[in-house]
Amino acid sequence: MLRLTPQNHNRIGRTPIYEATYGGAESNVACSLAQLGAQAEFVTKLPENAVADGAIATLKSFGVNTDHIARGGNRMGVYYLERGSSVRASKVVYDRADSAMALAQAADFNWDEIFRGAAWFHFTGITAGISKNALELCKIAVKKAKEKGLTVSFDPNYRAKLWTKEEAREAMKELTPYADVLISNAPQTLDVYELDCGSEEKTMRALAEKFDLQSVVFTDRISRSADDNGYFASSLAGGKNGKYYVSKRYELHPIVDRVGGGDAFAAGDIFSANKYENEQQRLDFAVAAAAFKHTIDGDINVACEAEIAALAEGDGSGRVQR
């Protein structure tokens, strides 16, 4: 999607200037992974026009493979992000109906070819929610990924502006069993899986059991104001009887841009899963990635592995590096 952000703290509809960046849950994850040093590919459908060409150029500039992006359809999704501050929340206006991806067909993607040589497949419930077609494509892709032996991570990411809770629940019931790793949080789990076992740990064990998951990760955001959040995460590693971990906690204020924080977390988690034996280290890396994202304008976590590792290991004092 093209993201249009009013300059300064101007409101949508009253701003003379929009800053143009590109974003979207899975592409944010791909861009972040590529910068961390992983090989990442982003698959979607984009129209044949200059705006979409810009999105592809941005993906390439981060080193993301774009070879299997289907081209066609009429338009690319756009979203407007109004930066909030203190008591005023940031606000998103979506304009993504009838985007190329919303109208994409099974024939647009050859998953055998796409998955050749791949080891991990990540997707989110946002893509599943943009249209019936997109939901069908998610089902096809995730089944194929599973078949081919890829690890599958899934972030349900329910958005009320895209679909109703009922529609989302039905879809999640079908999609989640294919996942190995579930990245979510407690309020979403209640919305989407109607599950709350009293403690985060218990809820995570219940999810692991219900969907036969290898790993469940919950992020926790304490939202004191638009500029002031606490942030940490917990994970259940090794299935329903696995070990439970709680990460370091960051106090984030001010917040430059919190959009994409969850995607930065997902990228950090996927990257560290392939990097660290130690589960605690893995979780701390993912949380540090999410914290770092809050300091950067735009959806994408512009950061390399060394920066995230340094933060995870403790250098958050903000001393100038010179």
Next chain:
Amino acid sequence: MLRLTPQNHNRIGRTPIYEATYGGAESNVACSLAQLGAQAEFVTKLPENAVADGAIATLKSFGVNTDHIARGGNRMGVYYLERGSSVRASKVVYDRADSAMALAQAADFNWDEIFRGAAWFHFTGITAGISKNALELCKIAVKKAKEKGLTVSFDPNYRAKLWTKEEAREAMKELTPYADVLISNAPQTLDVYELDCGSEEKTMRALAEKFDLQSVVFTDRISRSADDNGYFASSLAGGKNGKYYVSKRYELHPIVDRVGGGDAFAAGDIFSANKYENEQQRLDFAVAAAAFKHTIDGDINVACEAEIAALAEGDGSGRVQR
């Protein structure tokens, strides 16, 4: 529509910043008329969101009445305008499919109420071309306008990116007979009415006869490059046997922004029709309005009557006013 223009001469998809203004054929005409001192109202359908609220605020700021704008639907049309220069033409990317106006219904507008107290109705073929619904609405509106005794002006404004020539021709055949004033140009007349009688004057007389028009006006643009145009107009006043006028000619270079030039002309023509007895003066005023528009960023001709009249009467020397 929201218009997004890359800063400087950047290309769409490569610009970090877009300037945000609002535009669209009929709303450009309305804004221009209101600034010239006429009472003007703009009727359309816009979604209930902050982007559309901004469009309404802009219309109000020019003094245009917005009381009958219907609200609803999902999105507002967007278009990207890449500023060209010399050998590179400006380029438009439309993203207006399924806009609120494209999906509007007859029930959204109460024309009896809208036309109460009105004397003139102006519309263009762009609106007719955005969707089947919009075409039907144009037919309803123009019939009602005629019935109520309003003067009707029509600019066919064929856009190849909206519909095929065949579709446009069929629509024009139905719409044009309701017009009193036709604002067009020779190449469009050939495209849309398949009519070319060898000279502009003859073609105009043929149009006046075929559609029983009071007045036909043709603009002429000599496009030497994206920044360098000649511009003048001719008119046939008083029906098929009326008198033929040719305006003063302007050499426009450089051109700050030529989008909206035709709409500035239409506004100038409608305004001067109600102001000047003298047909030559009327035509010269309209052409001066169009010339002035080429010096201003954005779709809308930010100009008052005195400025246009001064230019029409000859002060185009560019001496600083101090």
Next chain:
Amino acid sequence: MLRLTPQNHNRIGRTPIYEATYGGAESNVACSLAQLGAQAEFVTKLPENAVADGAIATLKSFGVNTDHIARGGNRMGVYYLERGSSVRASKVVYDRADSAMALAQAADFNWDEIFRGAAWFHFTGITAGISKNALELCKIAVKKAKEKGLTVSFDPNYRAKLWTKEEAREAMKELTPYADVLISNAPQTLDVYELDCGSEEKTMRALAEKFDLQSVVFTDRISRSADDNGYFASSLAGGKNGKYYVSKRYELHPIVDRVGGGDAFAAGDIFSANKYENEQQRLDFAVAAAAFKHTIDGDINVACEAEIAALAEGDGSGRVQR
């Protein structure tokens, strides 16, 4: 007034770029009221030039009626606002001497016509302080408003850069008796009315008695730094023996722009007075409006009723709305 704000945190006299917006106490209130859904008109005198035309266009864009703005005189007031931060206060440089409004005459305004159909008149001590003429005009207007049975609200808003305390006190003595609603705060009351009865409540009761006021409202700002304030308000409703209310309190940090916070409060109070029976709700709405303003660039509180009501009812957590 035209407000010129240096880009970023640049200092006046060292900035290469100014952002141009419009502001002024009463016009801020009018713009806010119109957005909340009330019918609002702004009356002033402005010169016949392009800068002033821009002010009128801005008022119109918010839906404020500008029909009775007198035109004439030589200049429009300008003020420079330097954004402070933490230990550095924001700074205002006024350039409003001899503005059209400062030199306006009684004959510029026909109050009978202006007040036709009106129910409420709001004005501030800033207008009274800009010149002798302006003070006389305030007296004429407020007497006429009272005569016609309008509710009158008054915010003394003493500014040391405009007049001395002695001049202000004299003026206030004449103006305040015409008010029904007094919007002020404890330090101002001491400056202007030389009144401090030990507690806010007692001072408010004394004011209500002295000037026979229906309602007295005090805002309280705890200024910890330029970016970090506490904010709440208290009100005395129903005259000197009325009931005393204390609002919810907001901690505002960071602060995008605190200028216009008091005007947002006044607009919130006037709007809610006509909306809510419940005095506590009324006060909480006004305070929420003021808090919201602190998150927006420019003098004017760009906000609709639903947004303020949502904040008043408790959603200040800053979660992204998507």
Next chain:
Amino acid sequence: MLRLTPQNHNRIGRTPIYEATYGGAESNVACSLAQLGAQAEFVTKLPENAVADGAIATLKSFGVNTDHIARGGNRMGVYYLERGSSVRASKVVYDRADSAMALAQAADFNWDEIFRGAAWFHFTGITAGISKNALELCKIAVKKAKEKGLTVSFDPNYRAKLWTKEEAREAMKELTPYADVLISNAPQTLDVYELDCGSEEKTMRALAEKFDLQSVVFTDRISRSADDNGYFASSLAGGKNGKYYVSKRYELHPIVDRVGGGDAFAAGDIFSANKYENEQQRLDFAVAAAAFKHTIDGDINVACEAEIAALAEGDGSGRVQR
């Protein structure tokens, strides 16, 4: 004066951003002279505020001595410059009434001290026209300059927005006899001195005779449009019977900013008078300085001697210097 220029080609009152620079006839000349390598001082009165501090900092940054600028009064002059293009002229809105300079008094300036060590005094009719006080100050200064044996250059620069022709004529009659060098042009000479002898040369000889001038210089601007001018100059050197010279002519298109072109010319003329024996060279240098100015944003000709000399000697081909 503070100059506020709308970004891009936006119109005053419709621009969200102003670019802030400083300018004014005599200060432009001083800044230009200092950059060319001469010792230059600028004398005026400015208020004690941050906006005026910025003007002084700008003068200093060009190397202009500001030691005798009086401080006091309420405000500094402001002017808005709307950039024109092709058929639309640039437009100036002055807001300089009651500026510190307009209200300055004789006691603000100690001319004995100011002129210590000085050899040349330059002033313009713009300063004389801003107020009665300013006119009196001009008279005092020019008399003192003459007394002390400085060469005096004067540019009448009549501005219809400042005073009437009658007022200007009376003032010029008093001021011009003190001048040694008169910098003007044919239309101004007619306006101000009511003199037109059929040819420029004859008019110049008549002026030299009437006011006993050493040198008269006329600039000629052929204004084809706001972006397209011809520019040259002629001079009469050595009094009424002196020799007549015509400069090289430049075709200037596009024009980045023509404001300050005449001041750049004056600075070029004063500088070259002290540099070149050859009158033709002197005139060509001054015209090249004026031509160069048209390529630069802002009032001030940001250029060193070598650049002007290179242009005067013929390198106007625009080949990139690398």
Next chain:
Amino acid sequence: MLRLTPQNHNRIGRTPIYEATYGGAESNVACSLAQLGAQAEFVTKLPENAVADGAIATLKSFGVNTDHIARGGNRMGVYYLERGSSVRASKVVYDRADSAMALAQAADFNWDEIFRGAAWFHFTGITAGISKNALELCKIAVKKAKEKGLTVSFDPNYRAKLWTKEEAREAMKELTPYADVLISNAPQTLDVYELDCGSEEKTMRALAEKFDLQSVVFTDRISRSADDNGYFASSLAGGKNGKYYVSKRYELHPIVDRVGGGDAFAAGDIFSANKYENEQQRLDFAVAAAAFKHTIDGDINVACEAEIAALAEGDGSGRVQR
């Protein structure tokens, strides 16, 4: 190199804002080729820092392969480009001494690996001129390219700010014999090869003979001012007795940015050499590419094949594409 361009027409050292893009002769060619649809790789040495990472991201965003860019050294070259206008030429300030590339060593590049699968090698005299090391690297690379049977194109591009004519001549004598295609122009040929045979055709035949070239191409720029150039090219195809072609000529005014025009030409020539049988078509394509570049900000010709082909076939009228 990082290119820093003052905003608007500001001068270096007086601008508050620089626009940051990346450029350099060979990388411009590579970016242009990749956009036209060719496989292109850029080889250089860049330091390990964030500024250089940005250069690589930009190359990737255009689809250029960056796999063999060596990393190390202390700094990346920077250049400042001041935009000229009419009589003021654009101006370049280089800051490239001791850049990573200037200090690169033979061991930084494994040419066997770099040239695997490659068919064409393009380089310029700018790289040869930046340091002794760089010159040695050019020699190694071009010999290896020749050995491996790649077509070699060479643009001597003499820059007086980098080396003396004597140094350049010596270097060219060694480098040119390895070239198959020479891209130059008449004044450069005189500077670098001390050759002028009276007509361009004769000079080109002499060059072809002297260095045994397959093809010689000369561009011709008629520089009327910084904004107004004529541009065409001629070529000698098939060696010293080959056929001589002259391209279509473009009048370019205004010029948005002429830097990179020659690189756009080179890319056009290399691309069309592999695309068109017809030599005239090849030459016209290359000239159209250069003309198109003049309309775009930044060093790089942001354009696809279809746009260049359309211009080459004649659509330079600048009509808006909608």
Next chain:
Amino acid sequence: MLRLTPQNHNRIGRTPIYEATYGGAESNVACSLAQLGAQAEFVTKLPENAVADGAIATLKSFGVNTDHIARGGNRMGVYYLERGSSVRASKVVYDRADSAMALAQAADFNWDEIFRGAAWFHFTGITAGISKNALELCKIAVKKAKEKGLTVSFDPNYRAKLWTKEEAREAMKELTPYADVLISNAPQTLDVYELDCGSEEKTMRALAEKFDLQSVVFTDRISRSADDNGYFASSLAGGKNGKYYVSKRYELHPIVDRVGGGDAFAAGDIFSANKYENEQQRLDFAVAAAAFKHTIDGDINVACEAEIAALAEGDGSGRVQR
């Protein structure tokens, strides 16, 4: 040095726009002193190009004398400053190798002339660390200053990106004995002088003894995050047995720009040393200057004496000044 700061919170290498200001330790001190009202001169070597001309113009604009700046060499140092936020530290990329100053020679400066009439010499270890030449120049200058009886203040300011600890220690051993005033902090003292006596006071007494210092000042920064610091200072006045003072402490959040905070402190200390008898007042003034700097964009503390004095005396509440 030219300082290039990415717009907003963009990262170096990903920003489309850089803001251009000038900075550097000693020049920051000079600019600050000149604004406070002291006579200040800055001595360095700069190349003869437009970028360096801009640095000189900036110094002049603050009133700093630039008469003894040597011109020559190839380039001026550049540094990129990436603004951090909360957990992400600001980041500096230096590009100052082979700058004119790094290659300057003894013959470039005539210290007898430079120090004529001077009373104080301030320098930092940053200049000493940029090259061997610069270190030699520091030694020459400081000896000469001592000889001439100037007070010498020295801030070791060790930067790991410029030299190793071993190199720095050796240099400091030679330079420090010439100082009268040492401005440092505890961690730097440990790095550079290998000294830590358990308490700040004891360490300061040991330094005073070792180097026979009149005064030692330590700043203390408590870095909670990039935007949130505590800041205070302590001083030992009157040599090793002198009295120990601790300043007022400021909580700085948010921080607009912390670069230059130490230089603002040094300027405050030098200024107040010549102004206040009272040591506590002197220290509080210097700390207030440093605190104020954190609220301003750019290296330089844009502030006058009255503003710093007001803050030192307690007005840090951030109330708008109007």
